[in-house]
Amino acid sequence: MPVFLDSASQDFETQFSALLSAKREDSPDVDDTVARIIADVRGQGDAAVLALTAKFDRLALTAETMRFSDAEIAAECARVPRHEAQALEQAAERIRAYHVRQMPEDASWTDPDGATLGWRWTPVSAAGLYVPGGLASYPSSVLMNAIPAKVAGVQRLAICVPTPDGVVNPLVLLAARIAGVDEIYRIGGAQAIAALAYGTETIAPVDKITGPGNAFVAAAKRRVFGKVGIDMIAGPSEILVIADADNDPDWIALDLMSQAEHDESAQSLLITPDAAFGQAVAAAVDKRLQTLERRAIAGASWRDFGAIITVKDLDEAADLSNRIAPEHLELCVADPDALAGKCVHAGAIFLGGWTPEAIGDYVGGPNHVLPTARSARFSSGLSVMDFLKRTTMAKMTPEALKAIGPAAEVLAQSESLEAHGLSVTARLNKLNG
Amino acid sequence: MPVFLDSASQDFETQFSALLSAKREDSPDVDDTVARIIADVRGQGDAAVLALTAKFDRLALTAETMRFSDAEIAAECARVPRHEAQALEQAAERIRAYHVRQMPEDASWTDPDGATLGWRWTPVSAAGLYVPGGLASYPSSVLMNAIPAKVAGVQRLAICVPTPDGVVNPLVLLAARIAGVDEIYRIGGAQAIAALAYGTETIAPVDKITGPGNAFVAAAKRRVFGKVGIDMIAGPSEILVIADADNDPDWIALDLMSQAEHDESAQSLLITPDAAFGQAVAAAVDKRLQTLERRAIAGASWRDFGAIITVKDLDEAADLSNRIAPEHLELCVADPDALAGKCVHAGAIFLGGWTPEAIGDYVGGPNHVLPTARSARFSSGLSVMDFLKRTTMAKMTPEALKAIGPAAEVLAQSESLEAHGLSVTARLNKLNG
Numbered sequence: 089m090p091v092f093l094d095s096a097s098q099d100f101e102t103q104f105s106a107l108l109s110a111k112r113e114d115s116p117d118v119d120d121t122v123a124r125i126i127a128d129v130r131g132q133g134d135a136a137v138l139a140l141t142a143k144f145d146r147l148a149l150t151a152e153t154m155r156f157s158d159a160e161i162a163a164e165c166a167r168v169p170r171h172e173a174q175a176l177e178q179a180a181e182r183i184r185a186y187h188v189r190q191m192p193e194d195a196s197w198t199d200p201d202g203a204t205l206g207w208r209w210t211p212v213s214a215a216g217l218y219v220p221g222g223l224a225s226y227p228s229s230v231l232m233n234a235i236p237a238k239v240a241g242v243q244r245l246a247i248c249v250p251t252p253d254g255v256v257n258p259l260v261l262l263a264a265r266i267a268g269v270d271e272i273y274r275i276g277g278a279q280a281i282a283a284l285a286y287g288t289e290t291i292a293p294v295d296k297i298t299g300p301g302n303a304f305v306a307a308a309k310r311r312v313f314g315k316v317g318i319d320m321i322a323g324p325s326e327i328l329v330i331a332d333a334d335n336d337p338d339w340i341a342l343d344l345m346s347q348a349e350h351d352e353s354a355q356s357l358l359i360t361p362d363a364a365f366g367q368a369v370a371a372a373v374d375k376r377l378q379t380l381e382r383r384a385i386a387g388a389s390w391r392d393f394g395a396i397i398t399v400k401d402l403d404e405a406a407d408l409s410n411r412i413a414p415e416h417l418e419l420c421v422a423d424p425d426a427l428a429g430k431c432v433h434a435g436a437i438f439l440g441g442w443t444p445e446a447i448g449d450y451v452g453g454p455n456h457v458l459p460t461a462r463s464a465r466f467s468s469g470l471s472v473m474d475f476l477k478r479t480t481m482a483k484m485t486p487e488a489l490k491a492i493g494p495a496a497e498v499l500a501q502s503e504s505l506e507a508h509g510l511s512v513t514a515r516l517n518k519l520n521g
Numbered sequence: 522m523p524v525f526l527d528s529a530s531q532d533f534e535t536q537f538s539a540l541l542s543a544k545r546e547d548s549p550d551v552d553d554t555v556a557r558i559i560a561d562v563r564g565q566g567d568a569a570v571l572a573l574t575a576k577f578d579r580l581a582l583t584a585e586t587m588r589f590s591d592a593e594i595a596a597e598c599a600r601v602p603r604h605e606a607q608a609l610e611q612a613a614e615r616i617r618a619y620h621v622r623q624m625p626e627d628a629s630w631t632d633p634d635g636a637t638l639g640w641r642w643t644p645v646s647a648a649g650l651y652v653p654g655g656l657a658s659y660p661s662s663v664l665m666n667a668i669p670a671k672v673a674g675v676q677r678l679a680i681c682v683p684t685p686d687g688v689v690n691p692l693v694l695l696a697a698r699i700a701g702v703d704e705i706y707r708i709g710g711a712q713a714i715a716a717l718a719y720g721t722e723t724i725a726p727v728d729k730i731t732g733p734g735n736a737f738v739a740a741a742k743r744r745v746f747g748k749v750g751i752d753m754i755a756g757p758s759e760i761l762v763i764a765d766a767d768n769d770p771d772w773i774a775l776d777l778m779s780q781a782e783h784d785e786s787a788q789s790l791l792i793t794p795d796a797a798f799g800q801a802v803a804a805a806v807d808k809r810l811q812t813l814e815r816r817a818i819a820g821a822s823w824r825d826f827g828a829i830i831t832v833k834d835l836d837e838a839a840d841l842s843n844r845i846a847p848e849h850l851e852l853c854v855a856d857p858d859a860l861a862g863k864c865v866h867a868g869a870i871f872l873g874g875w876t877p878e879a880i881g882d883y884v885g886g887p888n889h890v891l892p893t894a895r896s897a898r899f900s901s902g903l904s905v906m907d908f909l910k911r912t913t914m915a916k917m918t919p920e921a922l923k924a925i926g927p928a929a930e931v932l933a934q935s936e937s938l939e940a941h942g943l944s945v946t947a948r949l950n951k952l953n954g
Contacts, residue, residue, distance in 0.1 A: 175931035182925065186638055189628060197622075204872075205619055205886050210865045212899050226936050259935055295898040314754070317899030321747070336951075342944035349940045381939045428914065432643045439637075439916035442948060446941035447917060450929040453638050454913035465728040466645050466750030468911040478901040480887035481861065483872035484880060492615065496883040498608035502692055503659050506814045507782045508879035511775035515875060518769075 090356075090370065090394030094363070095404055104397075108411060108462070112324055112353040112393055115303045122278045122307040129282035134289045140279040145221075145252045149274065151290045156261065156272040164258040165265055173262060179451045180231050180266045186453030187239045190472045196481065202488035206481045211241035212317070214292065215475060216284035217269070218299035218309075219260055221250035221276050227263035228449060232456050232470065233298050234267035240475035245269050246294060248284060250276020281308035285316045296475065298457075319474055320467060323460035324353035327445055328414035328434075330405045330427065331369075333362035335420045335441055341372035343418055346446050348389035349382040355393040357412065359405045366396040406430035413464040416445045435464045486519050523789075523803070523827030527796070528837055540828055541844060541895070545757055545786040548736045555711045555740040562715035567722045573712040578654075578685045582707065584723045589694065589705040597691040598698055606695060612884045613664050613699045619886030620672045623905045629914065635921035639914045644674035645750070647725065648908060649717035650702070651732035651742075652693055654683035654709050660696035661882060665889050665903065666731050667700035673908035678702050679727060681717060683709020714741035718749045729908065731890075752907055753900065756893035757786035760878055761847035761867075763838045763860065764802075766795035768853045768874055774805035776851055779879050781822035782815040788826040790845065792838045799829040839863035846897040849878045868897045919952050 093103050128136040134151045141147050141154075156164075168176075196206030217233045219225060230247070237245050247264050249257075251274045264272055273291060275283065281301075287293030297309060298319035309318045327347040331340050344356035360366045373394075377387050399405045406427060409417060413433035421427050424439035431437065435458030438445050449456045457470035484492075493512045500509035526536050561569040567584045574580055574587075589597075601609075629639030650666045652658060663680070670678050680697050682690075684707045697705055706724060708716065714734075720726030730742060731752035742751045760780040764773050777789035793799045806827075810820050832838045839860060842850060846866035854860050857872035864870065868891030871878050882889045890903035917925075926945045933942035 171931055172935050175928035175935075178925065178928045179932060182632075182634075185632065189630075190640075192625070195622060199615075199618065199886070201615075203885065207623075207887070208861075213866075228932055228936065314894070314896070317896070336947070339944065339947050342940055342947055345940035346938070346944050349938060376940070376943075381937070386940065424916070428641075432912075433646075433910075434912050436913045436915070439914065442919055442922050443915055443917040444944040444948060446933060446938075446944045447922070447925065447929055448913075448915055449941060450932045451925045452636065452915040452917075453632070454640070454915055458913075459910075461747070463747070463750070464910065464912070466910060469913060471911065473906075477866075477892075477897065477899060478904065479865075479867050479897070480869045480881075480891075480902060481872065482869070482876055482881055482885040482887055483857070484876040484885075486875055489875050489880070492611065492880065492884045495608035495611045496880055498604055499612060499661055499883045500879060502605050502608075503661065504814070505779070505782060505879075507775055507778035507809070507819065508882060510809075511772065511779050511877040511879045514769070514772050514775055515877065 090390055090396055092366070093395060093397040095397065095399045104408070107395055110393060112355060115306070118303050118307050122304055122311060125278040126282040126308060126311055129279055129288065130286050137275055137279050137283050137288055140277065141275050144277055145250050147251060147254055154273055154275060154290055156274060161261050161265060161272065164256055165262045167258045168262050172259060176227060176231070176259070176263055176266055179228065180235060182451050182453040183231055183235045184239060187236045187472050191239065192473065192476070201491040202485045203492065204483040208479050208481060209476045210479065211243070212296045212475050212477065213242070214244040214246070214294040215242045216294040216297045217245065217247045218280060218297065218301050218305055219247055219249040220301055221252050224300070225249065225257045225260055227257070227259040228456065229300060230260055230263035231267055234264060234269050236455065236470060236472045237475045238268045240472040242475050246271040246273065246284065246291065248273045248275050248280035250274065250280070278304045278308035281305060281312060285312035298470065298474065319457065319470055320459060320463070322457070324355070325350045326355045326414050326460060327416040327418065328357045328359065328409055328412055329418040329420060330359045330402070330409060331365065331420035332360065332422065333365040334422065335365070337365065337368040337372040339441065339444070340369045340420065341376050343444050344369070344373060344390070344394070345376055345380060345386050346444070347416065348386035348394065349380065352385055352388040352392070354389045356390060357395050357397065357414070359397045359399055359408060361399055361401055361405065363398040366398055370396055402427055403430065409434065413462045415458045415460045415464065416448070418443070418445055433465050435459045435469050489515055490519060523823055523829055525799070526828060526830040528830065528832045537841070543826060545788060545826055548739070551736050552740050555737055555744060558711040559715040559741060559744055562712050562721065563719045570708055570712050570716050570721055573710065574708050577710055578683050580684065580687055587706055587708060587723055589707060594694050594698060594705065597689055598695045600691045601695050605692060609660060609664070609692070609696055609699055612661065613668060615884050615886045616664055616668045617672060620669045620905050624672065625906065625909070634924040635918045636925065637916040641912050641914060642909045643912065645729045645908050645910065646675070647677040647679070647727040648675045649727040649730045650678065650680045651713060651730065651734050651738055652680055652682040653734055654685050657733070658682065658690045658693055660690070660692040661889065662733060663693055663696035664700055667697060667702050669888065669903060669905045670908045671701045673905040675908050679704040679706065679717065679724065681706045681708050681713035683707065683713070711737045711741035714738060714745060718745035731903065731907065752890065752903055753892060753896070755890070757788065758783045759788045759847050759893060760849040760851065761790045761792065761842055761845055762851040762853060763792045763835070763842060764798070764853035765793065765855065766798040767855065768798070770798065770801035770805040772874065772877070773802045773853065774809050776877050777802070777806060777823070777827070778809055778813060778819050779877070780849065781819035781827065782813065785818055785821040785825070787822045789823060790828050790830065790847070792830045792832055792841060794832055794834055794838065796831040799831055803829060835860055836863065842867065846895045848891045848893045848897065849881070851876070851878055866898050868892045868902050922948055923952060
């Protein structure tokens with residue numbers, strides 16, 4: 089059973105705070121192991137990567153077979169059933185159409201002092217995308233990471249995906265091909281992250297690494313951060329559904345379970361102004377949990393971290409939502425747009441009862457890589473911006489320097505940075521002299 | 522003497538690679554100390570902050586005096602000479618005008634399938650800004666961090682600035698007041714970062730922390746990352762000047778020294794197609810180093826990390842610049858705009874001989890918080906975006922769900938995420954049934 093809270097009860101604040109601060113993830117400390125792996129790959133390159141792949145993935149590769157050949161990719165892609173390939177194509181097209189609109193514009197203007205100012209966006213030259221192996225090897229994640237990179241204009245996009253015992257997910261290769269990925273390596277773990285960051289004889293280094301992974305991958309990404317850019321380190325998935333009584337309890341139950349089935353550490357929350365509706369959803373969840381394929385995982389998540397919160401009205405629901413800052417926020421109410429206006433901290437909002445969160449995972453268009461663990465208070469989901477960087481531009485004329493140079497001289501002096509001031513003074517002397 | 526390189530020489534590639542990979546910073550490992558300080562502040566709140574301030578800053582504060590009162594701020598601001606106040610005001614106005622243009626726009630559209638998609642930007646609710654004490658207590662940094670936050674719409678902006686032995690820099694307080702900072706605390710070090718991240722009885726927690734600091738502050742920011750957002754961890758400053766022979770060697774020398782005087786670990790590089798001009802700049806630097814107030818610092822930086830590189834033409838200069846990915850790039854050539862088009866990795870570009878980098882430090886308008894240590898390959902300077910986050914929005918109609926829901930069902934099944942698929946199926950059944 090999940091926890092039931094009522095905002096009208098006396099100990100609500102205590103219970104809600106406990107819910108907010110519940111530690112859902114208990115990552116093993118693998119930092120020492122990862123540090124050794126990274127040092128090995130930096131020191132020995134391919135040889136270290138191959139030895140570690142033999143050890144962890146029980147797979148004997150060579151420098152030549154580390155990378156999937158075009159023929160291998162084509163052969164795997166041909167194994168994908170037609171309806172799956174079509175679904176991937178449709179998803180890719182929608183994701184691309186959404187992310188193309190995110191491309192920011194350059195700017196340049198001349199201000200009243202005569203200074204020409206602006207900025208310019210340019211893509212990261214090379215990016216690496218990590219794709220987990222085994223159960224969590226999701227083709228949808230390949231699309232969600234690779235398409236923004238290619239839309240941004242990244243020239244070289246390399247994927248690392250482990251293939252334990254040689255088992256390949258053909259859908260991952262097809263998704264990579266559809267997204268325009270340039271290189272695919274069958275390596276994984278911290279050794280793959282190290283190879284992407286520092287390069288080996290076979291793998292050229294990249295500038296930015298994104299994508300999900302296990303504790304080893306996450307620790308490796310933290311360690312190489314600075315040498316390369318990384319995306320967020322994602323925590324377990326979360327959904328908050330705000331629903332009034334005018335919903336089918338089974339739909340809401342399925343939406344809650346679609347997060348819970350990801351991971352025992354996932355969190356599914358329902359806020360409703362109608363206590364009876366909350367009970368009906370709980371009953372619908374229990375019924376679905378009898379038959380769901382992943383009922384063991386979903387049931388554990390729901391039991392340990394699920395909650396149904398009754399509130400007095402939707403304004404209170406929005407206030408609580410802002411304290412939760414959920415990764416996914418589903419608004420199943422009569423006027424979802426009005427409620428969305430009040431929910432200011434959320435990774436992604438799904439408006440109305442016809443928008444199950446799962447649409448966003450696959451085909452909606454927006455990215456499904458989103459801030460978890462309350463970080464939507466200060467961060468955003470993956471976008472083309474993650475594969476671009478901005479260079480600011482400034483150009484003075486002699487007149488502009490006359491207008492603003494003296495202030496720079498004064499401030500440089502006040503900060504005791506004499507050469508700063510003199511670099512302006514020398515030029516002004518020429519103009520005035 | 523700096524190192525002299527010539528791209529035509531046989532061992533150039535070796536020398537240039539060595540220059541690129543030179544380790545300029547040797548941060549002490551203070552992580553254990555910082556971990557203890559953070560734990561103390563989380564456990565004991567104000568009491569820990571006050572004890573640590575007494576210890577490190579030799580300053581006896583109470584919970585009441587930890588924060589500058591409005592009267593104290595007004596009294597300190599009144600001490601600032603009029604010409605300095607005016608320079609700060611002019612700088613603030615220009616920085617504000619530049620950053621206002623960075624505000625991104627919300628978007629919403631309905632696509633051919635009937636899905637309404639878009640995104641919305643909202644500000645971080647509360648931000649904290651760290652300002653170092655002592656010599657590196659720069660009022661310009663206050664403006665550069667605080668103004669983007671306020672332009673973004675951050676409601677609550679708190680500054681922590683240590684005042685060792687009670688010594689206050691009135692310009693810092695005035696800059697804070699001009700920028701619209703809401704709270705100023707006279708505390709510093711890892712204890713200030715911990716207080717901002719976790720809160721104490723006196724200081725409410727914030728969502729994002731920015732600003733420069735020493736090794737303790739940097740380690741504390743790394744540790745609280747995740748609980749709050751942080752800006753980059755900046756390394757020592759750098760400048761690359763690309764200059765042809767048609768420049769005054771003394772101007773270029775001063776530009777190089779304006780980075781070198783920051784820090785013995787700073788790096789100043791000149792690339793020129795004219796070897797004789799390079800020698801002339803070296804001579805001009807030597808002359809300036811005889812009289813500069815900060816000649817000890819600037820001289821050490823120039824000796825240990827400075828370089829003058831002769832190239833065959835400006836195209837080669839652009840190629841080397843892209844490998845360096847400098848924080849500051851100054852283009853003192855006949856057609857700086859054309860050359861800027863080829864320099865794709867740089868934090869900020871200063872175009873033409875009338876635009877000394879120091880203009881950008883104070884009054885140009887663009888931000889002076891910029892990516893160091895080659896990270897301009899994948900990251901950008903501080904901007905209003907650092908104080909905003911994006912929420913993606915999606916709203917399906919029944920027709921849209923009919924059009925794209927089936928693809929989501931197929932992909933959910935292919936990823937063995939049954940509840941994801943069922944959440945779509947249940948709705949489609951209602952529509953079809």
